[in-house]
Amino acid sequence: MEAIEHDKRKCPTHLSTGECTKQLLPVKDALDILSGKWKLQIILSLTFGKKRFKQIQREIPGLTPKMLSKELKELEVNELASRHVYDTAPVTVEYELTAYGRTLRPLIDELHKWGSRHRKRIIAKSGRG
Amino acid sequence: MEAIEHDKRKCPTHLSTGECTKQLLPVKDALDILSGKWKLQIILSLTFGKKRFKQIQREIPGLTPKMLSKELKELEVNELASRHVYDTAPVTVEYELTAYGRTLRPLIDELHKWGSRHRKRIIAKSGRG
DNA sequence: GGTACCACTTTCCTAAAGGATATCGGTATA
DNA sequence: TATACCGATATCCTTTAGGAAAGTGGTACC
Known part of the structure; x- marks a missing residue:
């Protein structure tokens, strides 16, 4: 333990x-x-299944193609996401979380757990003045 | 769960x-x-007990007083560490993890767990070329 | 008076992260 | 031919993080 x-x-x-x-x-x-400002949002978006470049971009408001491209590359390098190119016209590119990427789940859950308690604590404090 | x-x-x-x-x-x-570049090291340092400003700085190579001051303030604001001033000459200031700060333990452990597996994976990959 | 220690703060600087905007090559559609 | 879509790049700019170095106010020691 x-x-x-x-x-x-x-x-x-x-x-x-x-x-x-x-x-x-x-x-x-x-x-x-x-x-990185967008990585978690991208990971979260991909937990729902395969997504295309523009699709991810549309789902995350404010995310520019430059940043999306950069972050996706980093996820790819770390083997957390995979990139699949289909020879359609115009070209179709799909991104997907790898099995390895999904091993982040407990860690993200732990972050969420601690973060939630922290948030409640802050709100409780500010409520009491 | x-x-x-x-x-x-x-x-x-x-x-x-x-x-x-x-x-x-x-x-x-x-x-x-x-x-933040130093926060974890400072938290880790404080898990061993109360520490004085200079003491922390000496223990973490490369850490400047400016950064230490800044990071400690942030830990204080978030109530993860507490600051105690003693009216000695020259003044003594001690920093300590709060009980709340110690609740970070499972999160840090989870980060350590995932990070270790990740590290092994990377080393294994580079080993195989 | 000079020096040194503590716990910082201040100023100035560089590097990295991130954003806005334009552009690219290719294809399809009107 | 003009326009639009896809999956990006490229260029320029601003913001933030972080570092180096010096200074501050107080006390003590010589």
């Missing part, structure tokens, strides 16, 4: 930076995957 | 943006809390 083993996280008190950095790297990796 | 209820996430296919945004907001909130 201990994803990060406490007895290995000694860096702050013992200055063994290498060990600490090693523990931190995977967390940063995960964060990188989800950072 | 379903933190995000699927039947409520209809925005991409039905264009009901409001509902979708509502589901997305908490996830973004959580991500905001953890984004």
Whole structure:
């Protein structure tokens, strides 16, 4: 149950930076995957099934083709989404979450869970003044 | 077990943006809390107990006082860390994770878990060429 | 008086993220 | 021939994140 083993996280008190950095790297990796203004929205959009470029763009207000293209490429590089080109006229391109992309689900759920509690807390505070 | 209820996430296919945004907001909130180059390292550092300003700075190589100050303020505003000033000379200031800050643990663990698998996957790929 | 320490703040700068707009090559349709 | 659609690129610009370096106010020590 201990994803990060406490007895290995000694860096702050013992200055063994290498060990600490090693523990931190995977967390940063995960964060990188989800950072970027549109990535989550795109992932979410793709959880409902295959989508075409323009279709995704239409569904996410404010998303420009440049950003969509960039973010989709990053998802592709990380093998979270796949790109399928069909030789139609005009060309059809479909994007889809990979099985690997769907493994993000528990992480996103955890983010959602914590975020929701946080939001409630903030609202409760501001309600009380 | 379903933190995000699927039947409520209809925005991409039905264009009901409001509902979708509502589901997305908490996830973004959580991500905001953890984004920033130093935040995780600072949180990690504080999981080992109270720390003074300079102490944290010394423990995290490359961290400037400006950034530390900024990040600590954000942690404070979000009530993840608390600041205690002692009237000594020179003044002593201690920072500590709040109980609320410690509730981030499962989320960070999940990030660590997914990130570790991701890292292994990347290394495996590059190993096979 | 000079220096040093703490906990910052201020100023200036660079780099990266992101946005607006225009354009491209190809095909279809009027 | 003109227009529109698809799936992007390219160019330019603004905004934000982050870093380097110096300074501040207070106290203590020599």
